[in-house]
Amino acid sequence: MSDSEDDIPLSQINNGPIISKASTLILNAAPIDDSTPDPSEARTSVTISASQDKESSEDSDDIPLTQRKQQLETEKTLASDSDDDIPLADKRAATKQIMKQESSDDDDIPLAKKRKVQAKAKEVPVSKVASSPKRAASTVSTPAPSKKAKKDEVSKKKLKKEEEEREIYRWWEEQTSQRAGDNEDGGDGVIRWTELSHYGVLFPPEYVPHGIQMKYDGKPVTLTPEAEEVASFFAALLESDHGKNPTFQKNFFSDFREVLAKNPKNPRLERFDKCDFTPIWHQFQLDKERKKQLTKEEKLKLKEERQKIEEPFLFATVDGRKEQIGNFRIEPPGLFRGRGDHPKTGRLKRRVYPEQVTLNLGKESPIPPTLPGHKWGKIVHDQQATWLATWKENINDTSKYVFLAPNSSWKGQSDMKKFDKARELKNYVDKIRASYTADLKDKLSEVRQRATAMYLIDRLALRAGNEKGDEEADTVGCCSLRYEHVTLEPPNTVHFDFLGKDSIRYENTVQVDHQVFKNLKLFQNQVGEGHAIFDRLTTTGLNKHLNSCMPGLSAKVFRTYNASFTCQQQLDRLTNADDTLPDKILSFNRANREVAVLCNHQRAASKSHAQQMVKIEDKIRTIKYQRMKLRKQLFSLDASIKKKRPDLAEDESDLDDDWIMQHDIDTIAKEREKVQTKFHKQNEKRKADGEPLQPDSELKDRLAKVEDLKVQLDKERGGDISVAANMTVHKLLDRIARLDDRLNATKIQATDKEENKEISLGTSKMNYIDPRIIVAWCRSYDVPMEKVYSKTLVQKFRWAQDIPDDWKF
DNA sequence: ACTAGCGACTCAGAAAGGTGAAA
DNA sequence: CTTTCACCTTTCTGAGTCGCTAG
Incomplete structure (x- = not known):
């Protein structure tokens, strides 16, 4: 075993797939060379050391976490090409970015650019005219035409698509300074709109009683609606995790009793464990079944009815x-x-009525109608806000909002702003790392804690970790980490x-x-069990x-x-230009997965996962x-191959006699069934x-053939090899090669599934x-965007398509 | 000057819904 | 060819972040 392999922790070798869990990573604060004038130079000059002993890793760590993981996983390949691994383009892009930054910071756009931008901006009103909101709305509502008009329908759809395309507000082609929130001092005090109209909010239908009685103490009880x-x-x-959660049950029952007590017609139910909700549950199961049984036409009709109700609410008008x-x-x-363990889980979330809802509308905009007999709570004209409606929810007394969709200009602009800010950090990160590394030794514990927290946030991508109240689930982020969340193992493992x-x-x-290790130990000892490690630090x-x-x-x-x-770095590393499309997509997913692991984005494993793996x-x-069978045939034909191809002489792993026996039995059983069902179907x-x-004799003949197969399988198990x-x-060699391919593909599929x-x-x-990053990758490797982004994501990120082909993060 | 509370926004996984490939 | 199942997408709403403000 080589030195380097020795340093990979066992856990990682064993459960390779599960990277985030129990994988040991080496993270050292960056000793940053301050003499480097250009921060981008500092990044590219990082050397990736081949060996991972603690000594040498000290100099090799100006690298985010995931990169380090890769480093560990692929040391052998990296050992040879440490520095030139980073593409030149990266360097160039970084420098370019700085220049761009400097010029746009003081609003000093070159004249040539300005002119171009203005020209484009002028085009906008034209497209606006072409698609007035009214006309567009009527297009959307076009009912499904008859089958005869199919061709017509197709061209209509095309037209509609084109129209929608024209309707898109290409804000990213306009002059940047006009955009709200684009200035450095944050987005406050900025007017986001001058004209805003919409149709308000859609309320859920009133409750329709079903009359199914629940039971209490074994007896049916009648409840008010x-x-x-x-x-x-x-x-x-009832059958979900929530229904089985004691806190959920307790909170529900307490609120249920309150509702019962409101009307004397209701019975008094004292104990939850005497309640039997199964009659209602069964009814719901039945309803579900019935809904599934509906014909295609009926389902379509229901869907259309739903859409008709929604239609007026779908769009808002913002500045025309x-x-x-x-x-x-x-x-x-x-x-x-x-x-998770939320103290209020199961409590009754009450019905919201128009009186509780505030609408944000333009002063000139008509006030939308609402539920008969009701009135809107408030109408406001807050031009700095992007919400259209708001109300308070009764559980935690927090606000709920109606916002524009992710493909809207407001969301798109703040998204772009967010990523530009992250990209800007690229130019500061070396300095920031140097500064917190120095602060790790500061005399002031406040500063020291802050530096330690920054280290964790930077290297592990932890969240800030605001303080939380008693009425919420006990969860933490970096600043709220407590003694018991961190275990230290000398010399420097955490x-x-x-x-x-x-949760x-x-x-x-x-x-x-x-x-960092020393600091964590110190802070931990100062506070003790149950207390925040960073006791002098707040997120603010x-x-x-x-x-x-x-x-x-x-x-x-x-x-x-x-x-x-x-993601950028993994895509660059993993993609080969001459790969097939599926291979490129696999590389993409791997890069994506790397990011998901870094951010600890999880999902519940599907219930059938274990089964699927089996x-x-x-x-x-x-x-x-x-x-194995092919191999044996091969050797019986020509025994000399055993020596020529020692790889073929090896036995397949995990194939035991019991399994083979069972497999043969299953094969025969399946074959019999197949023959029978086929026979009956034909008849x-x-x-x-x-x-x-x-005639039945035909069936018998066919079944006899299955018996022949059985005899042959039995023989083969006994070591009797028959070659056609x-x-x-x-x-035979050809067939074995093909099986090997299939075996490999299936193995990869299995690993992939387990990893994911x-x-x-x-x-x-x-x-x-x-x-x-993704748009540029798609372009340079000729991958259609639809392969990596769903329809809605393509829409959400339309703004990102307006970049040069060589764009780099 | 500090802190708690809150408003408005982004980010999060579960659940529902849809689809297409395998059986 | 139909049905079933696994996977992907969309919807839903809860859970964070973070800056502001009032006391």
Whole structure:
């Protein structure tokens, strides 16, 4: 075993796939060479050391986490090409970026550029005229035409698409200074609109009682509609995790009793464990079944009816432009589904009425109608806000908002701003790292804690970690980490184990800079169990400091920066221009996965995952079994091959006699069934066609053939190898080669599946990876965008397509 | 000057819905 | 050819971040 391999922790070798969990990483603070004038130079001059002993890793670490992981995984390949691994283009792009920054900072756009931008801006009103909101709305509502007009329909669709394309507000082609929130001092005080109109919000339908009685103490009880509704909320969740959660049950029952007590007609229910909601639950199951049984036409009709109701709410008009609205529905009443160990989970979320809703509208805009007999709570004209409607939810007394959809200009602009900010951090990060590395030894514990936290946020992409109240789930981020969340193992290994946002567990083992280790130990000892490690640090304080390092910098920018940086770098590393399209997409997904692991984006493994894995393992074994048989035939034809091809002489792993026996039995059973169903089906068809039926003797003949197969399999198991007369060594070798390919493909599929079991790629793709990285990648490797972005994401990131081909993060 | 609380926004996984390939 | 199942997309709404303001 080589030195370097020795340093890879066992855990990583064993459970290779599960990278984030229990993988040990080496993280040392960057000793930054201050003499380097250009920060981008500092980055590119990083050397990737081949050996991972603690000594040498000290100099090799100006590298985000994921890069380090790769480093560990692929040391052998990297050993030879350390420095030239980083493309020149990267260097150039970085320098270019700085120049661009400097010039746009003081609003000093070159004249030539300005002219171009203005010209483009002028085009906008033209397209606006071409598609007045009214006309567009009528296009959307075009009902499905008859089959005869199919051709017509296709061309109409094309037209519609073109029209929609024209309708898109290409804000990214306009002069930047006009854009709200584009200035450095944040977006406050900025007027976002002068004209705003929309149709308000869509309320859920009133409750329709079903009359199914729940039971109490074994006896059916009659409830008022209001109480029945609440009982039904719970009944629907009876078999879910929520329904089985004691806190959920307790909170639900307490609120349920309150509702019951409001009307004397309701019975008094004292104990939850005497309640039986199964009658309602069963009814719901039935309803679901019935809904599934509906014909295609009926389903389509229902869908169209739904869409007709939604239609007026779909779009808002902002300064004369049509913009899609994200969530125009008022959240229906139900039971609060808090994540993790939320103290309020299961409480009744009450129905919202118009009186509780505030609308944000232009002064001139008509006030939309609302539920009969009701009035809107308030109408405001807040031109600095981007929300269209708001209301308070009764569980935590927090605000809910109606916003425009992700493809809107408001969302797009702030998205672009976010990624530009992260990209700007590239130019500051070396300085910032140098500064916090120095601060790790500061005498003031406040400063020291801040530096240590910055190290963790930078290197591990942790969230800031605001303080939380008693009425919320106990989850933490960097600043709120407590004693028990961190375990130190000398000389410099740190184990993290805590619940983060959404109560998702963060479990990671890393090797850190010695000073960081020392600091953590010191802070831990000072505070003791149950207390925050960074007792002198608040997120506000941290962010204030970060803002002084770089305008607009806050903790979350590091997450965006690290994610995008990692993605860019992984894509560059993994993609080959001459790969096939599926291979390129595999590389893409790998890069994406790297980011998801970094950000700890998880999902619940599907219930059938284990089953699916068994199935795929079985598939692998079946291939191996077939391969073994071919090998044996090969050797019986020509024994000399054993020596010529020692690789073929080796036995296939994990093929045991028991499995083979069972496999043969299963094969025969399946074959029998197949023959029988086929026979019966054929006869049924003949019957329908009025042809004479096949006699039972035919079935017997066919089944006899299966028996022959059985005999042959039994023989083969006994070591009796039969080779077909026309079989040749060449043919057999060919077949084995093909099986090997299939085996490999299936194995990769299995690994991939296992690796992805609990990793969610969507969140990073949607929120953390600069879409321009992906657009540029798609262009340079000739991959259609639709292969990596869903329809909605393509729309959301339309702005990102306006970049030069060689764009780099 | 500090802090708690809150408003408005981004980010998050679960669940529902849709689709296309395998059985 | 139909049905089933696995996977992907969209919807939903809860959970964070972060700056501001009031006391």
